[in-house]
Amino acid sequence: MYLKLKKSYFDVLDRFTPFLVITTIISFIIGSYFALYGSPPDYIQGDSMRIMYVHVPSAWWALMSYSVLAVSCTIWFITRNPIFNLVAKSIAPIGAVFTLIALVTGSIWGKPTWGVWWVWDARLTSMLLLFFLYLAYIFLWQAISNKDLASKISAALAMIGFINVPIIKFSVDWWNTLHQPASISKFSSPSIDESMLVPLFIMAFASLCFLITMFSVRLRIEFIETRISRLRQKIYD
Amino acid sequence: MTDFFSMGGYGFYVWSSYIIFFSIISYVFIMNLMKLNEKKKKLINLEKQSDQSS
Amino acid sequence: MKSLYDLINRDLKIAFFTSSNFLFTGSFYILVVVLIPFIFGSDSEQLRVIFKGIIWISISLSILLTLERIFYSDYEDGSLDLILQRYNSLEIIICAKFIAHWIINCLPLIVILPFLSLLFQLSFSDIFPILINLVIGSTGMVFVATFVSALTLGAKRTIFLKGIILIPLLVPFIIFGVDPHSWPILIALSMMSFVISIYASSYGLRLYGE
Amino acid sequence: MKKLSINELKCFRGESLVLKGISAEINEGETYLIKGSNGSGKTTLLRVLSSLIKNYNGTILFDDKDIKDDLKFFQKFSFIGQKNALKENLSVSKNLKLWEILFGKKIDVNSLLQKYNLNTVIDKDISSLSDGQKKCLSLLKLKLCSVPIWYLDEPFVFLDSKNRSILVNEIESHNQSGGIAIITTNTELDYKSDGEIIL
Numbered sequence: 001m002y003l004k005l006k007k008s009y010f011d012v013l014d015r016f017t018p019f020l021v022i023t024t025i026i027s028f029i030i031g032s033y034f035a036l037y038g039s040p041p042d043y044i045q046g047d048s049m050r051i052m053y054v055h056v057p058s059a060w061w062a063l064m065s066y067s068v069l070a071v072s073c074t075i076w077f078i079t080r081n082p083i084f085n086l087v088a089k090s091i092a093p094i095g096a097v098f099t100l101i102a103l104v105t106g107s108i109w110g111k112p113t114w115g116v117w118w119v120w121d122a123r124l125t126s127m128l129l130l131f132f133l134y135l136a137y138i139f140l141w142q143a144i145s146n147k148d149l150a151s152k153i154s155a156a157l158a159m160i161g162f163i164n165v166p167i168i169k170f171s172v173d174w175w176n177t178l179h180q181p182a183s184i185s186k187f188s189s190p191s192i193d194e195s196m197l198v199p200l201f202i203m204a205f206a207s208l209c210f211l212i213t214m215f216s217v218r219l220r221i222e223f224i225e226t227r228i229s230r231l232r233q234k235i236y237d
Numbered sequence: 238m239t240d241f242f243s244m245g246g247y248g249f250y251v252w253s254s255y256i257i258f259f260s261i262i263s264y265v266f267i268m269n270l271m272k273l274n275e276k277k278k279k280l281i282n283l284e285k286q287s288d289q290s291s
Numbered sequence: 292m293k294s295l296y297d298l299i300n301r302d303l304k305i306a307f308f309t310s311s312n313f314l315f316t317g318s319f320y321i322l323v324v325v326l327i328p329f330i331f332g333s334d335s336e337q338l339r340v341i342f343k344g345i346i347w348i349s350i351s352l353s354i355l356l357t358l359e360r361i362f363y364s365d366y367e368d369g370s371l372d373l374i375l376q377r378y379n380s381l382e383i384i385i386c387a388k389f390i391a392h393w394i395i396n397c398l399p400l401i402v403i404l405p406f407l408s409l410l411f412q413l414s415f416s417d418i419f420p421i422l423i424n425l426v427i428g429s430t431g432m433v434f435v436a437t438f439v440s441a442l443t444l445g446a447k448r449t450i451f452l453k454g455i456i457l458i459p460l461l462v463p464f465i466i467f468g469v470d471p472h473s474w475p476i477l478i479a480l481s482m483m484s485f486v487i488s489i490y491a492s493s494y495g496l497r498l499y500g501e
Numbered sequence: 502m503k504k505l506s507i508n509e510l511k512c513f514r515g516e517s518l519v520l521k522g523i524s525a526e527i528n529e530g531e532t533y534l535i536k537g538s539n540g541s542g543k544t545t546l547l548r549v550l551s552s553l554i555k556n557y558n559g560t561i562l563f564d565d566k567d568i569k570d571d572l573k574f575f576q577k578f579s580f581i582g583q584k585n586a587l588k589e590n591l592s593v594s595k596n597l598k599l600w601e602i603l604f605g606k607k608i609d610v611n612s613l614l615q616k617y618n619l620n621t622v623i624d625k626d627i628s629s630l631s632d633g634q635k636k637c638l639s640l641l642k643l644k645l646c647s648v649p650i651w652y653l654d655e656p657f658v659f660l661d662s663k664n665r666s667i668l669v670n671e672i673e674s675h676n677q678s679g680g681i682a683i684i685t686t687n688t689e690l691d692y693k694s695d696g697e698i699i700l
Contacts, residue, residue, distance in 0.1 A: 028259075036255070037241065047244035050251050054258040097265050105254040112250050129459045136456040143446040148514075152498055153442050156491055157456065160438075163487065164460055167480070171463040174473075210262060217269045224276040231283040233517055235290055301602040305588065308595050369584025370603075372553065373642075377603055379575045500553050 013216045020213040027206035034199035048112040049196070051105055057204040058102040059127065061211050065095030066130060069137070070162030073155040085151040086226075088158060089141060090218035094211055096134035103127055122176040126169050133161040147229075294378045298387030299394075306395045316353060317399040323349040324407055335412055342411045343421060347465045350400055350429055351458065354436045357396055358453050361388055361440040366499065375500060381493040388437055389430075389488075397429035420471035428468035431481030434488040435460045441495030503564045503649060504528045505550075505681055510559035512542070512549055519545050520557070525698055527683070530676045534692065535685040537700030543685040544583070546700070547652045550683065551580045563650070578650035585639035589628045593619070593638065596627060604645045613641055617664055633659040640668060643675075651675060651682040 035053035069088045076084035106124055107117050118124065137158055144150035244251045306313075327345055331337060365371040378384055401422065408418040439457045446452060463480055467473040505527040512520040519542035527533050535543050548554045550561060552568050552575070561568050568574045587596050594610060601608050614620045617637035622630060630638070636659045643651060651672070657665055669692065672682050684692075 032255070036251075041245060046247060048247040048250055050244065050247075051254045054254055058258070094265070097261060101258055101261055104257055108250050108254045108257075112247050129462060132455055132459045136452075136459070139452050139455060140443070140446065143443075143449060143452050145447075146445060149445045149498060153445065153495070156442060156494055160460070160487060160491060164463075167463045168459070171466040175466045210266070214265060214269060217273055221269070221273050221276055224273075224280050228276070228280055228283055231280075231287050235283070235287050297602050297605065301599055304595075304599060304602070305591075308591050309588075364588075367584075368588060369582050369586040370588075370599075372580065372582055372584070373586050373603055375553065376551070376575050376580065377605075379572070497555075500555070 013220050017213065017216060020209060020216065024206060024209040024213055027202060027209055031199060031202035031206045035203055039195050039199050045113060048109065051109040052196075053199050053203045055102055055105040055109055056200060057207040058098045058105065059123075060204060061207055062095055062098035062102050062127070062130065065091050065098060065211070066133070066162070066165065069095065070158050073158040073162075076151075076155050077159070082151070085155060086219060086222040088155065089151075090222050091215055092134060092137050092141075094214045094218070096131065096138060098207075098211070099127060099131040099134055103131060120176070122169075122172045125176075126165075126172045129168050129172075130165065133164070137161065294380070295383050295387050295390075298374070298378065298384060299391045302387065302391030303394065306391075313395070313399050316396055317403050319353060320349050320400045320403060321407065323352070324410070339411050339413060339417075342408070342413070344469060346400070346404070346421065346425065347428075347468055350397065350425070351432065351461050351465065353396055353400075354429075354432050354461075355450070355454050355457055357392070358436055358440050358457065359450070361392055361437055362444055362496075363440060366444050371496075371499070375496070381496050382489060384496070385437060385441075385489060385492045388492075389433055392437065393430060393433045397425075397433065401425055401429070420474075423474055424468045424471065424477060427474055427477045427481055428464045431464050431477065431484045432461055434481065434484040435464075438488040438491035438495065441492040441499075444495060444499045503679070503681075505650065506562045507550070508560045508562070510546075510549065510557060510561065512545060512554065512557040514542075514545060520549070520700070522559070523698060523700075525696070527681050527696070529679045529681065531695035532672060532676055532682040532684065532692075533696050533698060534694045535683065535698045535700065537685075537687065539687060541700040543687070543700060544654055546698070547580065547582075547654055547683065547685060551578055551652050553580075576646075577648050578652060579643050579646065579648050580652045580654075581639055581642060581656060582654045585635050586642070587627045587635060587638060590626060592626050593623050593630075596638075600642070600645060604642075606645070608645065613644060616641065616644065617667060631659075633661060633664065636660060637664055640671075643671065649680050651680065653682065653684045655685055655687070657686065 031053070035050055039050075041047045041049060069091050072084040072087040072091075076082070076088070103124070106127070110119060110124075111117050137154055140154045140157060141150050144153060242248055242252075324342065324345060327338060327341055331341055362371065365374065374384060375381075404422060404425065405415065405418060408415075436457060439453060439460070443453055443456065464477065467476045467480065505525075507523055507525045507527075510520050510523040511518065523546065525533065535546060537543050545554065549557050550568075552561075555569065563571070563574065563577065566574075571577075586600075588599065591599075593614075597608055597610055597613070610623070611620065614623060617640070619634060619637060622634060627635065627638075636656070640656060653672075656668060660668065672684075675682055684694075686692075
C-alpha cells in the first residue's frame with residue numbers, strides 16, 4: 001500500500017534535470033539545422049518532406065509512451081508497487097501531447113501531399129483513436145476523487161486500451177483496404193535516403209530527450225504531491 | 238535567404254508545423270516547470286509546519 | 292441458474308416499470324432512422340447505403356446513453372450492496388447484466404430492423420447479413436459497455452467521459468459490423484470481449500466493494 | 502453459542518489507517534453501538550463486518566468461523582445502509598416487487614407496510630415520500646429475511662418518536678430471539694446497549 005519514498009529518488013532526478021534540459025535544447029538546435037537547411041529536399045515531395053522530421057518522431061514516441069504506460073500498469077498489477085502507477089500517470093500527458101503534435105503536423109503535411117488537410121488514412125485514424133485512449137486515461141484520473149481507486153481503475157483501463165490498440169490498428173487497416181484504393185497512402189513505402197536519416201534520427205533523439213525531461217519533471221511533481229498529502233495527514237491528524 | 242524561407246513553395250506548411258511543434262513543446266515544458274516550483278514551495282511550507290508542530 | 296434468472300427478471304421489471312422499456316428503445320431507433328431522409332434527401336439509392344451505417348451509429352449511441360443503467364443506477368441508490376450480498380457470485384451478476392441489457396437495448400432494434408428496412412426498399416436477402424452482424428456485434432458491444440460501466444462506478448457522473456472511454460473500444464465492432472462478410476471476425480471479437488469483460492467487470496465491482 | 506468476535510481489526514482507506522485495531526466480543530442477544538464523529542470510519546467498520554470490504558487485517562469470527570471463509574455468511578446478516586435501495590421513480594408497491602425478486606420470497610405487502618403505518622403511500626412514487634418515510638421503508642428490509650445479525654447504519658436519523666419506538670421494540674425482540682444488532686450513531690442516543698465501540 002505504502003509508497004516508500006527515498007530522499008535519493010529526488011536527488012537523482014534533481015541532479016539529472018539540468019543536464020537533460022541542456023541536451024534537449026542543443027540536440028533540437030542541431031536537429032533543426034539539419035532538418036531545415038542541412039539536408040536536400042525530397043525529389044518527389046520537395047521541401048514539404050521536411051515536416052517528416054517533426055511528424056515521425058512525435059508519432060514514434062507517442063506510440064512508445066503508450067506502451068510504457070500500459071507496461072507499467074501491467075507491472076503495477078503484478079507487483080502492486082505504486083511507483084509504477086506514478087510512472088504511468090506522469091507519462092500519459094506527454095504521450096498525449098506527442099499524439100496531438102503527430103496529428104496536427106500529419107494533417108499539415110497532408111495538405112501539400114494529398115491536397116487536403118485530412119484523409120481517412122489508416123495511420124492517421126488509428127492515431128486519432130490513440131489520442132482518445134490517452135484522453136480517457138487522463139480524464140479518468142481527474143474524474144475519480146479517491147486517488148487510490150483512481151489508480152486502480154485507470155490501470156485496468158490502460159491495459160484494456162493496450163489490448164485495443166492492435167485491434168484498432170488491424171481493423172482500421174482492414175477498413176482502409178475495403179473502402180479506399182491503396183495508392184492514396186504515400187507514407188507506406190517511403191524510400192528514405194541516407195541524407196534524410198541523419199536529421200530524422202537527431203530530431204528523434206531530441207524529442208526523446210524532451211520526453212525524458214518532461215517525464216522526470218512530472219514524476220517529481222507526483223512524488224511531491226504524495227509527500228504533501230502525507231504531510232497534511234500527519235499535521236492535521 | 239528568401240529561398241530558405243519559401244522552402245520551394247512549401248514555406249507555409251513547413252514553417253507552421255515547426256512553429257506548432259516547438260510552441261507546444263515549450264508550452265508544456267514551461268507549464269510543468271512552473272507547476273514543479275509551485276509544488277516545491279508548498280512542500281517546503283508544509284515541512285516547516287510539521288517541524289513546528291512536532 | 293435461478294439467481295441468474297432472478298437478476299435478469301429484476302432488470303427487465305425495472306425497465307418495464309420505467310420509461311426505458313422496449314417500446315421506448317424501439318421508437319428511439321425508429322426516430323434516428325427517420326432523420327436520415329431529412330438530412331440526405333430522398334434519393335433511395337443513396338439512402339440505402341447510409342441506412343446500413345446509421346443502424347450502427349444508433350446502436351452505439353443507445354448503448355452510450357443507457358450505460359449508467361447497467362450498474363450506476365443500482366450503485367447510486369444502494370441496491371448494488373443488496374445484490375452483492377444476496378448473490379455472492381460476481382460472474383452471475385455480470386452475466387445477468389449482459390443478458391438483461393442486451394434484451395432491453397439491442398433486441399428491439401433487431402426485431403424492428405426488417406420493418407425499418409421496408410422503408411428503404413431493402414429486400415430480406417439484403418437485410419439478412421446485417422441482421423446477423425448486428426446480433427453478434429451488439430452482443431460484443433454490450434460486453435464492452437458492461438465493463439466500462441463497472442469500472443467507472445466511482446467516477447463523477449459524466450456521460451462524456453464515459454463516451455470517450457467507450458467509443459474507441461466500440462470502433463472495431465463498428466468497422467467489422469458494417470462489412471457483411473466479416474461475421475467470423477466479429478464472433479472472435481465478441482468472444483474476446485466477453486472474457487475481458489468478465490474479468491474487468493468483476494475487478495470493478497470488487498473495487499467498488501472495498 | 503453464537504457470537505461475533507472481532508480481533509485487532511485494522512483497515513486502510515487509501516493511505517490513511519481508518520480502523521486502528523478494534524477488538525470486541527459480541528454475544529448472542531446483545532446490541533452494540535458504534536460511536537464516533539463524522540468520517541471516523543463507522544460506515545467502513547460496518548462494511549468490513551458485512552464483508553463487503555474484504556481488504557483488512559485482523560480476524561472477524563462469527564459462530565467460530567472466519568467470515569472470509571464462510572461462504573454462507575452472506576445469508577446471516579442484514580445491512581441497512583444510508584442508501585435505501587429504492588428506485589426513486591418507481592412507486593412503493595413496484596419497489597416491493599423488486600425486493601421480492603432480490604429476497605426470493607413473496608411479500609405480504611399490506612401487513613408489511615402496516616408495521617410503520619405506510620399503507621397510505623403504497624401507490625406513491627418514492628421521490629414524493631419524505632426522508633423519514635424512505636427510512637422506514639428501508640428498515641422494512643429487516644422483516645424480509647430472518648437473520649442472526651443486524652447491521653444498522655444510522656437507523657434513527659429522520660425517524661419521529663413514534664417510529665423510533667417501533668424500531669427500538671423491533672431491535673429488542675430481535676435480541677430476545679438471540680440476534681445480534683450493531684448500530685452506528687454520531688449523536689448521543691438514549692439507547693440502552695450492552696456495549697460500545699468508540700472510534
